[in-house]
Amino acid sequence: MATIKDVAAAAGVSVATVSRVVNNGPKVSAKNRELVKKVMLELGYRPNANARALVTQTNPTLGLVFSELTDPFFATLAGGVEKITRNHNIQLLISNGLVSAETEKQAIETLLEQRCQALVVHAKALSNQTLIDYANAIPAMVLINRFIPEIAHRCVWLDNQAGGEAAARHLLSLGHRNIACISSNYDIEDPRLRLEGVKSILAESNTPLAEHAIATAEPNEIGGEIAAQNLLARGLDLSAVIVYNDAMASGVISVLCDNGYRVPEDISVIGFDDVLLSRYLRPKLTTMRYPIEMMAMEAAEMSLALANDENVADLHKYVPTLVKRDSVAPPRTNQT
Structure with a gap:
């Protein structure tokens, strides 16, 4: 690096x-x-804008990188960060990473060029090593929804595997055995870990999750519709579906109802995240609560503390909790 x-x-x-x-x-x-700017561009030189901001204190800002502007999950994340910046009289700048390594890197670089005092980064596509390198160069950068052991004290993260395990346990406790999963097709750790959690608990109960009982699609309402249609097309005898997030679950419920299935009388549906949408679906959605607003607030506080050379705690792990509503019920008949 020049x-x-x-x-x-x-x-x-x-x-x-x-x-x-x-x-x-x-x-x-x-x-x-003009000559210096030309040479900087040719050599790929990037000034440490974050360090300049810490020295000058001319325009205190916190930068937030997240994945999707229209997703209610990320709206809640941004809202949590904004509460902290408002309390501290700090300007919040937002840049979208779009779950693309190149775009996530551009988003971080853009915020640094804006002389952000601190960074809260939700990055799923960048490699661990790239994020470690950024963390080493940016003392006030905090990762949210990502755990990297080498920089564990700079990570605020959720135990996704525990969430999958809890969802599976809840359905098993009600008597469900014919369980399917609808997951995200993004090549990131969250869907893999949640699915691993579901598989491990079902395997322990001697009801392993068959591969043909898993459908993947984009993690939004349309993706939920597509995945549900694919499951129904396979003619599976289902009593319950564990869904990657609440947005997908809303699409799943819509397709089930359109095809004559009653939720939860015929098929139970359990989501993940507990976004506002889940309270207003009909039936109201049983889901795994992802405390993203609380996590976002902690990440923002951590980042600002690090920018001021203050100490932060070593571990920032959260665990999903079950929110029981109306979309899950015991199966109608005993299953084998």
């Missing part, structure tokens, strides 16, 4: 001149300013 000295040498100017250009300082000719 340094400020490399830029100065290539441009034939002093390090002080490069520094003035970086910080929009005076006493630099237009010719030299």
Whole structure:
């Protein structure tokens, strides 16, 4: 990675001149300013904008990277962060990562260029090593909904496997044995861990989850519809479905009802997240609560504390909890 000295040498100017250009300082000719900017671009030099913000304190900001602007889950996440920034009189800047490694990296870089004081990052596509490198370069960066052992004290995360286990246990306790799963097709750890949790509990009860009882699609309402249609097309004898998130669950319930199934009398449905939508579905959705607002508030507080060189706790793990509503009931008949 190019340094400020490399830029100065290539441009034939002093390090002080490069520094003035970086910080929009005076006493630099237009010719030299353009030359330095050109060399910075050619060498791929990126000033440590986060460090500059911590020194200058000119425009205190917290940057938030998340995945999807229209998803109610991420709206809740952003709302939690915004509560903290408002309490601290800090400006909040948001950049969308779109579950793409390239876009997530661009989102982080964009916020750094805006001289954010601190960063809360929800990144699912970037590798562990890339995020470790960012964390080492950005002292006030905190990851949310991601656990990386090497930077565990900078992670606020949910035990997704425990959530899958709890959902499966609840259905088994009611007598369900013919259980299917609808999951996200995103290549990220959350769906894998939730599915692993479901599989482990069902295997322990001698009712292993068959591969043909698993359907995947995009983690939204339309994806839920598509996955439910695919399950029904397989002619499975189902009494319950565990769904990746509440948005997908709403699509699942719609398709079941359109095909003459009653929820929960014929097929029970359990979601994940406990977003606002789950309270207003009919029937009201039984789901695993993901305390994302609480987690987001903690992540924001942590990030601001790190920006001020304050100590933070070592472990920030959360566990999903079951919210019982109306979409789950015991199966109509005993199952084998």
